[in-house]
Amino acid sequence: MSSSLRRFLITRLLLTIPMVLILITVIFFVMRVLPGDPIRSQLGPRVSEEQADRLRERLGLNRPLHIQYVTFVKDMFTLNFGTALTQGERPIKDELAEKMPATMELTIPAMTITALIGILSGSYAAKNRKKPVDYAIRLISIIFYSIPVFFLGLIFQILFSVRIPIFPLAGRMDTLMMTSFKSITNFYVIDAILTQNWPALGSVLLHLVMPSVTLGLVLSGVFVRLTRVNMIEMLKSDFITAGRARGLPEDRLVYKHALRNTFIPIMTLIGLEFAILLAGAVLTETTFSWPGMGRYLVERIQLRDYTAVQASIGVFAFFVAIITLVMDVLYAFIDPRIRY
């Protein structure tokens, strides 16, 4: 590892800390400083002031704001989330450990679909720029970008679950199989393979199709556009012209030489898309009753479960920070030009 790379990695890692800190501060600001009393809304109007005070004291909400802030930041960084206020009052860490794999099991296939569609049709459009096929691909990608992800999900449910019952309507697997299913990692696909439970694997995969295709298609809208723009720029570069002059076939130039070089900007795009992916996951999970992080967050907000909400938003923030970090580091490994 060269010294410049090491320096980059250290600086980048250090930069992650203020980023997470800022996000945690924003969460703190939203949860405590904005008007609205979380305790009152949790307990309801009929509970006495005394009981409300007791809960406030338990959660440390009666202390001065700056002390609350320090405790909050410390708790977040040590992943000390406390227990939920509703639904069995389980430790939030345990609950999130169940929900997080579900979200990842949904987003990883979705991202793969997005990348495949985006890279293939984006570079095809770039190659045929200003021809009808280019406009057609762009129009379709804008349409997909404009469809609300939950609307596409509902349409798929009507078409492929109600009208033509191919795929299950919602959930992660058949409820009947749930009883005999042993979960080890909470990634159901991996669990089913580990326990060699093949019918369960089939059910899990079948349940995964509609949510991941929905999310993947909607996200591919942005991805096609960004790949196309990058590809057009890449096709203008000197080495492509040189290759063309040497008589290399156009397809080889586009799909091998240019595409390989576009992977670097495309990777940053994947990093940037991650935020959109998580936002999309919240809506997709709600539409398909997928028991992941997003649905958990929405449910707990509706239940006014204040500790669970701040913990799950905090985890989202960590998630984002880590992905950005990983993308930047990978980027630095691939492309030596961007090291500090």
Added chain:
Amino acid sequence: MEQDNQNNQTSANSVPEWMLDLDRVGFVRKLFISRKWYGGDWWFVAISAVLLLFIILVGVFPQWFAPYDPKAEVGPSLLAPRELPPGYSLIAPKSAGELKLEDAVARGSTLGFVYGSPASQALREITTQMNNEAQEQGSKTRYQPRLSRFETVEEGLEAVLSGKINGFIASPAELGESLEKYPDLAIAIDLRGEAAKGFLMGTNQIGQDVFSRIIWGTRIALIVGLSSAIVSFLIGVPLGLISGFVGGPFDRVLTLLMDSLYSFPGLILAISIAAVLGAGIGNIIVAIAALYIPTYFRIVRGQTLQVKEELYVEAARSLGATPLKILVKYIFPNVIPSVVIIFSVNVGDAILTEAGLSFLGFGLPPDTPDWGIDLARGQDYLRRAWWLITYPGLMVTTVTLAFSMLGESLSEILNPRLAEL
């Protein structure tokens, strides 16, 4: 500098005349002139502009387009698009001329039914209501027609023809095609009232007209989309200008803050803000506006950094122009094109986000005619009523599409990096 030289050389040698022309004109005229060379994109701009004008017209004057009050119960619940509500027709000889309902159900007139038809129940309800109204007005008129029952519709219609009864009441389903066999008979009165024609896009579970609701929803979507975009614009653009222009630690801190916010999933931030602030259109606008400030900030700051190194800015400064004047007069005009593009995409995105927020239940009061709310409600009736989600969803898609298409094709036309190809 080296690159600049290269560019100058190529422009002297190979750049066509029209491109040099383009360099000399302003933003709006550039659009018009460039249409010749960007055929497809020009069409995208034109189509989306027409679409947007229409959408804005609908949003400003929904009452011109919506046939019913969006919050009123106007028909039976869950009626499919264009499906006729279960109503009844009173059939009378054509020779009787125009028949009034009051005469048809007056004492002494005889009306026929098929055995077991729910029409007699409906008639009883109608006459009871008419009698009550008459009583309130102090009139002594009583509406109480004699009822006569028949085995089949045909028998009843024969009886009308022969004058044994004054009229025959049947539902469209009972009637079927049989009326066509009697050219002398016609539907004299429709007992279905206003809802007789059915509903263009059906009704929802409370019996509200789906079409009227999506028309009025346009207004909500435009209000939220435009005002939140304006708020983010008003905060993001000045911050970006100042941050890029001033530089130093102020710039660094602000950039870090904005970058962190930018990388965070916007919808989740909006959900938490909206949940804390509570339902209401103002709170939604605030929550959504907060999401797009970093987008304006990043673009404007980046361009300010580029432009402030230009020679003409240097010249202005050496001539004694104040920083404010340099910002407003020399730097701001340079960021206008990209800000226009972001604004257009931003409005579309804001409408999408608003629909998402309402879909999750964090938006507007539950009775508001709003697309997201309608979609969330329709989800419960997925198996029975496809029209409840299809039409509001298509509206969100169309409006977002119009705004994003405008932004996307403008950026294709105005993006200098792409234009050189």
